[in-house]
Amino acid sequence: MHTLLKVIKQIIDKHFMAINRYTLMLLVSGYVVLSWLGLVFTHEVHLTDEVARFIYYMVTTSSTVGYGDLSPITAQGQLFAALFIIPCGVGLFALSIGKIAVFFTDFWRANRRGKQNLNLENHIIVIGINSRRTPHLLEMLKREEQGRREVVVVSCEYDESPFDTDIYFVRVNSFTDAIEMERASLSTASAVIVDTDLDDATLTVSLFIAEQNSDAHLVAHFDDAIKRDLLHKYCPNSECISSLSTELVAKSVIDKGSSFIHSELVSAHKGQTQYSIEVPVDINDITLESIYYIFKKHHEAIIIAVQQQGKVCEINPSLTTILKAGDIVYYIADERIVDLVW
Template identity: 30%
Template sequence: MLLPRMKLARLFDAAFHAMADTHWVVLFLLIAFHAASTWVLFTVSGETELTGPATFFYWYATTAYTVGYGDLSPSTNSGRLITALWVFPGAIAAFTTVVAKVLAAIGEVWRLRRAGKGDYSGMNQSIVLIGYNAARTPKMIAELCSDLSQAQTLILLTRQTLAEPDPRVRYVQSDSLTSTEALTRAGVREASRVLVFTDSDSDTLAATLAATALAPASAHVICYFEDEDHARLIDQHCPQVEVILSAGPELVARACKDPGASQVISALTSHLDASATLFSLRWPDRPARPFGDLARVLLDHGATLLAIQPGHDTSPTFNPPSERRVEPGDRLFYIASNRLDASGLAG
């Protein structure tokens, strides 16, 4: 008696592992075959109350899900034997296999993303941060997340392997910051903004050139350099890229001439610890308005208008004449405690 039981246990174990290793299409075909054969056996055994399409689907599903409400059950001895020997082993095994495969797929996606191997190429309007500096990148992430819209996602592409990635960002690890495959996985092709900030100017130069070649024309690409020569190369070859050059020596000299200037500049560039921060907005497709008129409107909203950057130019103009017209597409720079909605100002 023990030998047949062992053989039966091995048979069920082999069947379960075979189902677990099968493709989704094969698995659903097996489930469909099992359900159809059950319906045929019930029809032959005279289970007329369970063979109606809706009734049978409901009974089979609750049985497979192991819910077992008890409102429907076989009424004949043959139907009960079919349920015990055929329906229970097959339906429950199929259900648990589906659950196991779904959980395994979710776990695999989670594992790949945590290891930096996720694919975010399908994301739109994301912000891609290329490079990692242990001292500066975490602060940059905090600054970005403090003013990040709900529709945007921050994606970090780095060569470093991060044991504990920041939960606020999607993490992509690659041996190369210029790899087309890595940049694509990080979503550069559909990004709204790309920030390049690495440990060295040579890496920043290479990554900026590679990202600019992949990013859409509408994307805003920003890069940071310590050395002026590297910054000049980007200006020459990629004039649409916004280059940020280290202002250390200039800031020291300015603080010497105007005490406290460095604190003011630092406060205007941070959104975390300041009561007033530098923001910008693009004037919407509305009638043009004089700069002085808009300055008064912003003042009523608790903001101070500083400069205007025409849509076709890269150089902002500070304190233009009051009668200067602000056209659709022009960018306005202002100081405020919170970001303003351009549509509310235009109304």
């Protein structure tokens, strides 16, 4: 008995579990054609005279639902249904449902394990997962973006996504493999954040990203100021962030409350936060003074800095500063301004 069960299992594994979707479609098609021909030859006209009725009968019979409103009348038809339509139909129906379930399960697992190839544009890529910073970073990005841009996390260490399903996850073997990184649509990303555990790796990956997608806004986190300055030297358009904890401690001792102000300005969850807005392309040259009052009166916002094209960011700029299309205005407000009338 044990030998017989072993042989049956081997036959199932070899011939049935290996069936692909094309073979299954061929089997189902052959089953439907043979069923129709058999019902015609057994004179079951009421089951074959209409296509919709035939399909209805085949589905209800194969799925074992069997409402009983349609069934063979002749003895030959009943015998044909008992020996061919029902056993073959039940087997193929179960096999089809199993294949469909496996397909969706594999698809879900592939997404959770980061094996899929993404086809995105104008999205944000976060390279590296830091157990302390990354979860909070993703929450802030979701709060800020509000669905405008998708967020993709790329990791070498994690085999499965530790985040919610609204965050895309891609698993790679190397952050500097162009083919693997393109699975995250690196070439079409609008922003890339590099935050690995080692500054050496962050520097290497950042230089690689700058070469692969020079148009993307590159932001890298460093603990070592020397490596931060080195990246900024070779990639002037990159933003290199380092820990400000030491400076913030000293500032808080001298100017009480500085830590609260700093955390408030970078927090996207509540209170006054720092935002930016770009001067539209259809706007003629204007002075900062002409919009300063508009920001405060209509939006309760304060302008704190200006980034003019080709120049360094100017904190607390003069009211006589000329703004051109494409310049960036930084301001403090409770919410991001989306309906500004220039």
